[in-house]
Every structure is written in C-alpha cells, then in structure tokens.
Amino acid sequence: MTKVHVKVDDNVYVLSGKDAGKTGKVLAVNPKTGRVIVEGIAMSTVHKRPRSASDPGGIIRIESAVDASNLMVVCDKCKRPSKLEMRFDAKGEKARHCKACGAKVSVVGREN
Ligand SMILES: [Zn+2]
Known part of the structure; x- marks a missing residue:
C-alpha cells in the first residue's frame, strides 16, 4: 500500500500531465493504488447511453484519476x-x- 501525502479537501498543484500548473481540490483518494481524483483536473469526455429518466446519458465530462506523486x-x-x-x-x-x-x-x- 502506498502512503499518499494528499487528503480529501486539500488544494493541490499538478506537476505533470496536460493539466500541469493547474490547481484543484482533492475529491477522492485511493490509498491502495495511490491514485487521486482532483476537481477539474484530467478531465475526460465520456459518451453515455441513456439508462433511465434520471440518467439521460449524453456526453459528460468526468475527472480521471492522477497519480499522487504528480501532486503537491x-x-x-x-x-x-x-x-x-x-x-x-x-x-x-x-x-x-x-x-x-x-x-x-x-x-x-x-x-x-
Ligand atoms: Zn506555507
């Protein structure tokens, strides 16, 4: 298990990747994988099929996980x-x- 130095609600600075230089708030930390979800960072586009009235599908933007070592x-x-x-x-x-x-x-x- 990796020791992750960031915690939920921390404000973090991104060191590498396409969002290098940006800052964002930590939304989730996975201590098992050392991967972190940061608000507005590493956004990817997901095309979702409608499943129900409450899940209309469409093109949505979602954060993907980044490695904790790329964050300060x-x-x-x-x-x-x-x-x-x-x-x-x-x-x-x-x-x-x-x-x-x-x-x-x-x-x-x-x-x-
Ligand atoms: Zn200081």
Missing part, C-alpha cells in the same frame, strides 16, 4: 505548492506543516 499540496498561508513535514505542534498534536513557511496545514486525525 498548496499551503493555505503562503499560497505556494510546498512540501509538508510531520511535526508535533505546541499542543502536542501531530500535524502536517508547510516546509516553506511553517504554517500548520492540518492535524493528523483518526480519519486518515
């Missing part, structure tokens, strides 16, 4: 794509910190 988390404070480091803060909570400005990105909780 964008720091909320310095607004730069940055490396994160795991540190214990003053309160003794384990948290992810921005290596560039030192800001706390998120506390490592039970959800991950």
Whole structure:
C-alpha cells in the first residue's frame, strides 16, 4: 500500500500531465493504488447511453484519476505548492506543516 501525502479537501498543484500548473481540490483518494481524483483536473469526455429518466446519458465530462506523486499540496498561508513535514505542534498534536513557511496545514486525525 502506498502512503499518499494528499487528503480529501486539500488544494493541490499538478506537476505533470496536460493539466500541469493547474490547481484543484482533492475529491477522492485511493490509498491502495495511490491514485487521486482532483476537481477539474484530467478531465475526460465520456459518451453515455441513456439508462433511465434520471440518467439521460449524453456526453459528460468526468475527472480521471492522477497519480499522487504528480501532486503537491498548496499551503493555505503562503499560497505556494510546498512540501509538508510531520511535526508535533505546541499542543502536542501531530500535524502536517508547510516546509516553506511553517504554517500548520492540518492535524493528523483518526480519519486518515
Ligand atoms: Zn506555507
């Protein structure tokens, strides 16, 4: 199992592929494959057949998964794509910190 450094709701910067240089919000992470779905990134067009009244089909745009190694988390404070480091803060909570400005990105909780 790959250790994925991004989490759902993270703002990430895309390093490679056709969407290189763009940023987007993480919608889903698959820790088994290390693949990540990012809002508006790696869009592909899917031609769907109508299945029912609630599923009219047609041409839809859907995000495809990108590899987590092509993503960098964008720091909320310095607004730069940055490396994160795991540190214990003053309160003794384990948290992810921005290596560039030192800001706390998120506390490592039970959800991950
Ligand atoms: Zn920062």
